[in-house]
Amino acid sequence: MYKNFFKYLISAIFLLGFSVNSNADFKVGFVYVGPTGDHGWTFQHHEGRNAVEAAGIKTTFVESVPEGADAERVIRQLAQSGHDLIFTTSFGYMDPTNKVAKDFPNVKFEHATGYKREHSNVSTYSARFYEGRTLLGHIAGKMTKTNTIGYIASFPIPEVIRGINAMTLAAQKVNPNIKTKIVWVFTWYDPGKEAEAAQALIDQGADVIMQHTDSTAPVQTAEKAGVWSFGQASDMQRFAPKSILTSIIDDWAPYYVERAIAARDGTWNQQDTWHGLKEGMVAMGPYNSAMGADLVKEVEQLQKDLASGKVHSFTGPIYDQKGNILVAEGKVADDGMLAGMSVYVKGVEGDIPK
Amino acid sequence: MSLDISFIGILIGSIMASSVPLILAASGELITERSGVLNLGVEGMMIIGAISGFALMVITDNLFIAIVGSMFSGVIISLIFGFLTQSLLTNHVATGLALTIFGIGLSAMLGKNFVGIPGKEFPILFSSLRESIPFFGPILFGHSIVLYFAFALPFLTNYFLKKTKLGLVVRAVGDSPVSASNQGINVTLVRYCCILYGGAMCGLAGAYLSLIYTPQWIENMTAGRGWIALALVVFATWSPIKVLIGALIFGGITILQLHMQAIGFRIPVQFLSALPYLMTIIVLVVISRDSRKIKLNTPTSLGRIFYKEK
Numbered sequence: 001m002y003k004n005f006f007k008y009l010i011s012a013i014f015l016l017g018f019s020v021n022s023n024a025d026f027k028v029g030f031v032y033v034g035p036t037g038d039h040g041w042t043f044q045h046h047e048g049r050n051a052v053e054a055a056g057i058k059t060t061f062v063e064s065v066p067e068g069a070d071a072e073r074v075i076r077q078l079a080q081s082g083h084d085l086i087f088t089t090s091f092g093y094m095d096p097t098n099k100v101a102k103d104f105p106n107v108k109f110e111h112a113t114g115y116k117r118e119h120s121n122v123s124t125y126s127a128r129f130y131e132g133r134t135l136l137g138h139i140a141g142k143m144t145k146t147n148t149i150g151y152i153a154s155f156p157i158p159e160v161i162r163g164i165n166a167m168t169l170a171a172q173k174v175n176p177n178i179k180t181k182i183v184w185v186f187t188w189y190d191p192g193k194e195a196e197a198a199q200a201l202i203d204q205g206a207d208v209i210m211q212h213t214d215s216t217a218p219v220q221t222a223e224k225a226g227v228w229s230f231g232q233a234s235d236m237q238r239f240a241p242k243s244i245l246t247s248i249i250d251d252w253a254p255y256y257v258e259r260a261i262a263a264r265d266g267t268w269n270q271q272d273t274w275h276g277l278k279e280g281m282v283a284m285g286p287y288n289s290a291m292g293a294d295l296v297k298e299v300e301q302l303q304k305d306l307a308s309g310k311v312h313s314f315t316g317p318i319y320d321q322k323g324n325i326l327v328a329e330g331k332v333a334d335d336g337m338l339a340g341m342s343v344y345v346k347g348v349e350g351d352i353p354k
Numbered sequence: 355m356s357l358d359i360s361f362i363g364i365l366i367g368s369i370m371a372s373s374v375p376l377i378l379a380a381s382g383e384l385i386t387e388r389s390g391v392l393n394l395g396v397e398g399m400m401i402i403g404a405i406s407g408f409a410l411m412v413i414t415d416n417l418f419i420a421i422v423g424s425m426f427s428g429v430i431i432s433l434i435f436g437f438l439t440q441s442l443l444t445n446h447v448a449t450g451l452a453l454t455i456f457g458i459g460l461s462a463m464l465g466k467n468f469v470g471i472p473g474k475e476f477p478i479l480f481s482s483l484r485e486s487i488p489f490f491g492p493i494l495f496g497h498s499i500v501l502y503f504a505f506a507l508p509f510l511t512n513y514f515l516k517k518t519k520l521g522l523v524v525r526a527v528g529d530s531p532v533s534a535s536n537q538g539i540n541v542t543l544v545r546y547c548c549i550l551y552g553g554a555m556c557g558l559a560g561a562y563l564s565l566i567y568t569p570q571w572i573e574n575m576t577a578g579r580g581w582i583a584l585a586l587v588v589f590a591t592w593s594p595i596k597v598l599i600g601a602l603i604f605g606g607i608t609i610l611q612l613h614m615q616a617i618g619f620r621i622p623v624q625f626l627s628a629l630p631y632l633m634t635i636i637v638l639v640v641i642s643r644d645s646r647k648i649k650l651n652t653p654t655s656l657g658r659i660f661y662k663e664k
Contacts, residue, residue, distance in 0.1 A: 035469050035572065035573055036469075037469025037470035038469070038470065038572070039470045043470070064573060150616070181616045181617075182615070182616070183612050183615045183616050184615060184623065185612075186623050186624075189572070190577055191568040191570060191572055191575060192563065192567065192568050192575065192577055192579075193577070193608075194568075195567065195568045196368070196372060196608060196609060196612055197612050199368050200368070200609065200612035200613045200615075200616055201612075201616055203361070203364050203365065203368065203613070204613065204616045204617065206616075215570075215572065216470075216472070216570065217568045217570070220472070220473075220568070220569065220570070224475075238472065239472045349618050350615070350618035351618075353622075353623075
């Protein structure tokens with residue numbers, strides 16, 4: 001009898017605790033694919049979270065969540081535990097995010113780099129990283145002596161293919177003899193494999209290494225081998241001070257703060273955001289002085305032109321590998337085409353794996 | 355790909371570098387298994403070695419302490435396994451699996467504060483000879499001391515097992531602990547020593563990853579190499595020299611796969627990552643067909659708990 005009474009009392013207290021918690025304060029949750037200390041992709045999202053926290057909003061985060069079944073469990077858990085807005089920060093969280101969103105219509109979801117907004121409480125956002133890739137391609141085309149650029153690619157998704165194409169187009173413009181060698185590692189984060197891939201590319205004559213993976217292993221390998229490299233997602237300069245020419249930096253902080261405040265104040269709307277150099281969601285790290293003053297000036301001008309819209313990364317004529325026209329002369333690729341990009345442009349070697 | 359001779363030299367050099375953790379861990383595990391103990395905790399011991407080595411490097415700024423410390427941490431964690439299986443007579447398989455899970459979790463916890471810190475450059479030997487001699491240069495020179503040790507280890511292990519009295523004792527304990535015990539050999543003590551030695555080598559294998567191969571710490575950075583090392587012992591049919599050959603084959607698959615991609619030749623990556631295990635299964639099938647030659651090295655009491663009759 002008493003036993004039961006205590007049982008009810010305890011559960012009542014717990015229930016009270018939970019409900020008070022979820023009503024009293026507004027909470028934002030973050031789901032990361034890597035550790036916050038990866039000094040790449042997740043690190044930058046975490047910086048964004050810190051900015052939200054600094055704006056006086058309570059946040060929690062879960063790191064190193066694998067894409068797949070685990071992701072849904074984690075997102076659901078966050079939604080259940082009273083989070084009002086949840087940022088899911090990896091492409092592979094796309095379906096789990098939409099699935100959970102269906103069951104929690106009062107929770108708002110923000111999915112990074114995806115394109116599915118199946119429910120009115122799901123927004124998507126991404127950055128025009130390809131603008132940064134254009135700058136990288138320009139620099140790489142000018143800096144390479146072997147005319148071979150090594151590219152470590154993660155998964156064959158539009159985001160990654162777009163980066164390869166943007167880089168190749170820009171490099172071809174300044175150096176028509178350029179060759180892009182690509183190695184797919186099928187992971188976002190495996191330093192051992194990324195280092196091996198970088199080494200393989202260097203052994204095959206690449207003297208500029210570029211990565212679309214998240215760890216600092218490739219730039220460290222490049223530093224050891226004495227070839228050029230670029231930081232990815234975050235300023236990786238201190239991991240390879242001699243080798244890194246510049247870094248593409250993702251700055252999520254302003255967006256996160258804006259969306260968190262909107263959700264708190266009830267002005268949050270479903271939207272699809274795609275910001276670039278102009279809005280500052282894509283920024284460039286410091287340029288290595290080894291590039292020479294002229295090249296730095298050139299690249300800085302190109303950066304301004306990309307930001308102002310004077311130059312577009314995908315300006316026609318652009319051909320695919322077979323020579324079919326993708327973008328006509330004088331036209332630029334529209335966002336729909338960019339978002340679904342699934343073929344290589346002319347000049348990239350090899351096939352896209354399935 | 356230019357198939358010139360100096361390129362092949364470079365290629366072999368990087369295959370060697372990638373096979374080092376496999377050689378170290380498998381050689382250690384080989385001794386453990388030859389004494390009749392099956393320790394499936396290789397992955398866990400390696401990851402503990404990786405974080406201990408890296409943490410000690412950051413704290414003491416001394417690579418020697420880091421290397422020795424990583425081996426010591428391997429010894430400590432394998433001591434847990436030894437105590438459970440030898441003193442408390444628990445099941446080898448279950449305890450080993452638990453050790454791996456424990457190691458991965460513990461290393462992630464210990465490593466929290468060491469994520470994202472750049473590693474220190476590990477000294478390489480004869481780097482000038484590497485550049486100046488074509489083909490042989492990148493194969494023989496410009497490696498870390500750990501690599502040279504790893505490549506000597508299978509030969510030392512072979513000598514130890516075949517030519518020394520202690521090696522004979524280890525083999526006897528692994529083949530027939532009852533007879534060994536009747537001969538006055540302390541089976542439990544021998545097995546303890548072999549387990550601790552295996553732990554030390556796995557710790558060193560982990561430190562090779564976090565200090566030399568990719569000098570940094572990240573969670574789960576051994577990424578299944580411990581399991582490949584375990585498969586390698588079976589693949590090598592418990593022969594130390596074959597461990598060396600197998601490690602080069604397994605390491606070679608990874609490296610060649612990347613090179614083939616870079617020249618535009620495509621094979622499914624998933625197939626290649628499964629290949630070491632597939633090859634091991636084939637060897638297991640061959641063993642079970644009872645070819646005497648292969649059975650020669652197999653410790654007959656592998657994984658069996660030894661009860662000393664009082």
